Amino acid sequence: MHAPTHHLKLPFFTPAHQTLAEELAIWATQQTVDESDDRRACKQWVRLLGDAGWLRYCVPAGFGGAMDKLDSRALVILRETLAFHSPLADFAFAMQGLGSGAITLAGTPAQQAAYLPAVARGDKIAAFALSEPEAGSDAGAMQTVANYARRTGATGLNNPKNTENVTLNGTKTWISNGGIADYYCVFAKTDPEAGSRGITAFIVDADAQGLDTSEHIEVMAPHPLAVLKFKDCTIPASAQLGELNGGFKLAMQTLDIFRASVAGAALGMARRALAEAVRYAKQRPLFGQRLADFQLTQAKLGDMAALIDAAALLTYRAAWQRDCIGTAPGLKAQAYTAAAAMAKMAATENAQRVIDMALQMHGGVGVKVGTKVESLYRDIRSLRIYEGATEVQQLIIGKSVLKG
Numbered sequence: 001m002h003a004p005t006h007h008l009k010l011p012f013f014t015p016a017h018q019t020l021a022e023e024l025a026i027w028a029t030q031q032t033v034d035e036s037d038d039r040r041a042c043k044q045w046v047r048l049l050g051d052a053g054w055l056r057y058c059v060p061a062g063f064g065g066a067m068d069k070l071d072s073r074a075l076v077i078l079r080e081t082l083a084f085h086s087p088l089a090d091f092a093f094a095m096q097g098l099g100s101g102a103i104t105l106a107g108t109p110a111q112q113a114a115y116l117p118a119v120a121r122g123d124k125i126a127a128f129a130l131s132e133p134e135a136g137s138d139a140g141a142m143q144t145v146a147n148y149a150r151r152t153g154a155t156g157l158n159n160p161k162n163t164e165n166v167t168l169n170g171t172k173t174w175i176s177n178g179g180i181a182d183y184y185c186v187f188a189k190t191d192p193e194a195g196s197r198g199i200t201a202f203i204v205d206a207d208a209q210g211l212d213t214s215e216h217i218e219v220m221a222p223h224p225l226a227v228l229k230f231k232d233c234t235i236p237a238s239a240q241l242g243e244l245n246g247g248f249k250l251a252m253q254t255l256d257i258f259r260a261s262v263a264g265a266a267l268g269m270a271r272r273a274l275a276e277a278v279r280y281a282k283q284r285p286l287f288g289q290r291l292a293d294f295q296l297t298q299a300k301l302g303d304m305a306a307l308i309d310a311a312a313l314l315t316y317r318a319a320w321q322r323d324c325i326g327t328a329p330g331l332k333a334q335a336y337t338a339a340a341a342m343a344k345m346a347a348t349e350n351a352q353r354v355i356d357m358a359l360q361m362h363g364g365v366g367v368k369v370g371t372k373v374e375s376l377y378r379d380i381r382s383l384r385i386y387e388g389a390t391e392v393q394q395l396i397i398g399k400s401v402l403k404g
């Protein structure tokens, strides 16, 4: 089934965005990946997406990327189109972006050169490690600590024994790509008394001593997910990402970019559910006519289409707004955070309703394992939770409303 692209005629998009979506929609229908083993499948999707050049949209042009800067509209379109075909393909794509976003925003030139081109080629699998068992929505409450230590016992400027190391201790959980990633962007307390102003980001390679990623978490829509345990995990001080104690803002800025793209993924899943519902309703005989001939069915399809369009407009507005800050008059950077939160909240919540309606329309077939609407029903659920649950988006929007 071919993902729809007619909505790309909206004024939010340029002809380049339309071409991107049309080419990707054709490419996606030509890929077949056995997704029975989520880890193997995810690695295969990264390989395919890298070889075809799609991952180049996850990094800026200076480091092997497709566009000068991370383009929110391209990210939204890519995720929407991939999620229409395969939520796991979308996941593989999205994590390359989220797991490298902080390096794009705050990495040193050496860090950017070491990681970003490899992410864009699909040679390195990326991950973002923020959440902890006691710090999900309240990300600032994290307990993982990072301690700096200067090694002694040797002299000479270039002697590696003199370099400052950082030791990490703690546990991260719900880490997407955990266990298959080549590196993790890890957020840890460097000044535990300072709350969210005492957090710093680090790039931790998967083979770092003292890092255990072996605990896989099984979820209702299988994808690579793990617990990360840091036990005296020592990394070089050069792995610090961004400013000392600037990690919380860096995490929020990274999430800001990708929240609108989560909305894109939800849109893709909702559009697929609507397409499945239409196809089924047109061929399913019932009481002497087709399911599609009932006004009850038409009313549901009307609701579904309106929910999708409402979410789409918020999503495309948020992406357009971020891309055009500084060029379109009157756009303010602060307003984008709330716009992205609205898009994420509306698109994921609406998609859940649309998919539920599509499943209901399928009757018993809808709950049969292996039916597309059945897997979409499981796939959509976590999008209302990850990268800021709906309740977190409500808080962000509410604070912004109060600030006026």
Ligand code: COS
Pocket: 130, 131, 136, 137, 138, 139, 140, 196, 197, 248, 249, 252, 253, 255, 256, 337, 386, 387, 388, 389, 392, 395, 396
């Ligand atoms: N961009 C830049 N800075 C931001 C920001 C943003 N989007 N959001 C907050 N900040 C800054 C604030 O300006 C504030 O800075 P100062 O210390 O200089 O005043 C600081 O960060 C703390 O902000 P705030 O007080 O709003 O933080 P809270 O602890 O109240 O947390 C929420 C705010 C709930 C929004 C945040 O914890 C959050 O997003 N949680 C969800 C985390 C998440 O998405 N987890 C999933 C991980 S990936 S699956």
